[in-house]
């Protein structure tokens with residue numbers, strides 16, 4: 001089952017001899033997997049992608065894409081990868097069609113093939129009509145979808161997506177992810193994606209690597225990551241408070257932590273909440289205590305993220321969206 | 336997923352890069368027209384309004400006390416013009432000089448496009464594709480050369496309409512030699528300005544470089560004024576300036592001015608200029624284009 005198409009060992013990038021943007025990271029991505037890189041601003045996500053797509057020369061370490069070394073044979077790597085960078089790269093003075101055909105020419109795809117493929121891709125991302133217009137008239141979502149189509153023109157084996165949904169509204173984000181899923185299921189394409197949105201990583205990635213300050217802190221499936229932060233949380237309310245309640249609860253298998261809240265609620269951290277909850281009720285009923293309320297919550301990626309990076313990603317989302325808007329304004333100011 | 340027919344030859348994508356630049360140009364006729372305005376204004380201003388030829392005509396030149404006949408003044412001033420500019424028609428002298436001028440200005444702006452490509456991420460996009468590195472630069476040079484030559488053709492046509500008179504020996508052959516010289520000049524200058532821009536991310540820097548170089552390159556050449564009357568300290572500069580040699584060739588070929596350096600030498604000089612700078616440019620782009 002495991003058939004790594006991306007193999008990264010000790011990959012390091014130091015800018016100007018001082019900035020350790022990526023610091024000895026190692027990971028593998030299996031064929032046909034959607035692999036997410038999750039981390040705060042400046043964590044080194046784009047730098048990692050830059051080294052894998054041959055734009056940046058690693059300071060140290062090796063990376064293989066489908067067995068090809070990115071530093072030893074970059075031109076062979078370029079043929080089999082697709083790249084959708086964090087910035088909008090399409091030429092605004094050209095139409096959507098002209099842009100995608102231009103990229104096709106860079107790949108050396110013969111015209112008869114590229115014409116057909118370009119119209120298929122534009123159809124897929126819903127830009128057939130708009131492709132006759134200059135890109136400067138496109139909305140943010142349209143531009144993202146065009147970038148996606150441009151990144152797919154060579155039918156890449158590995159697709160790199162750097163923040164494909166940043167700054168887009170919820171519908172467009174969902175649409176983009178639907179495309180990504182389709183690429184995985186229909187073409188068995190391997191996709192390495194970075195994102196700021198925790199729900200997206202949780203929902204769409206097969207595995208996630210949490211990266212911070214240039215290091216991979218944890219890499220696993222979303223399920224395992226969530227389980228890893230200490231399991232589920234059960235909150236109960238009981239009629240009477242007994243001294244031995246704590247003791248009784250501690251005796252139940254799967255309970256790892258008990259906290260008495262001042263408002264009369266008891267919060268428990270448990271492993272496998274679904275199985276433990278009935279046990280709690282039974283134990284307390286045996287003690288003639290009535291459980292009036294019980295809630296079971298599963299940990300979210302927020303908690304996972306908090307646990308591993310000590311930060312709350314939600315606060316950072318705003319700043320990165322602001323940066324993005326600023327970049328767009330700058331582009332516009334040019335003309 | 337490997338498929339047949341993929342072109343991975345060393346020149347693949349070169350025309351795509353070139354045509355991208357040209358498209359921006361012919362899709363936007365306004366920019367194209369604007370870029371032609373400047374040399375035409377210069378032809379008008381220097382060639383017609385401040386016509387040096389007029390100064391020496393019998394109408395304006397008269398020495399009191401010496402009642403010289405018009406005929407003598409006329410032939411005298413013709414002699415002065417002839418010995419200064421190599422032709423009696425200053426307008427023609429200047430108009431031909433404007434050909435290298437338009438080539439210079441056109442080539443200069445080519446460096447700008449690479450700064451924008453870097454800034455807006457298009458360069459990075461190109462570099463993640465199998466497009467050969469050298470073609471990024473070669474395409475820019477090529478498109479810049481094509482633009483420069485098209486503009487030169489138009490400037491020449493306008494000059495003819497305004498009264499440029501060709502020499503008696505003028506033929507298609509002289510036209511071909513002239514444009515070959517302009518081609519070499521455009522090639523070398525474009526490579527030079529793209530080279531200067533290759534590491535730059537700020538268009539302000541590029542603008543500053545352009546402004547620093549354009550007028551000195553223009554005035555320290557024989558575009559407006561012949562070399563032999565220039566001060567001794569300026570002469571060496573003028574004699575290495577490739578514009579001087581392009582003007583030499585164009586003037587000899589189109590209006591029959593005997594050049595200071597022979598046409599053969601001038602063409603040779605331009606060939607070396609173009610070859611050296613385009614090789615260095617492509618070499619540097621290989622080395623420095625990605626970080």
Ligand SMILES: Nc1ncnc2c1ncn2[C@@H]1O[C@H](COP(=O)(O)OP(=O)(O)OP(=O)(O)O)[C@@H](O)[C@H]1O
Pocket residue numbers: 015016019020021039040041042043044045046047048086320626
């Ligand atoms: N060309 C460069 N020169 C110097 N430092 C750089 C360069 N590129 C990136 N860095 C630094 O490397 C670090 C990692 O940057 P990177 O762009 O990889 O982060 P990121 O995880 O993609 O962040 P974001 O979410 O904001 O896109 C940052 O501290 C950044 O300032």
Ligand SMILES: [Mg+2]
Pocket residue numbers: 045046047086162
């Ligand atoms: Mg980034």
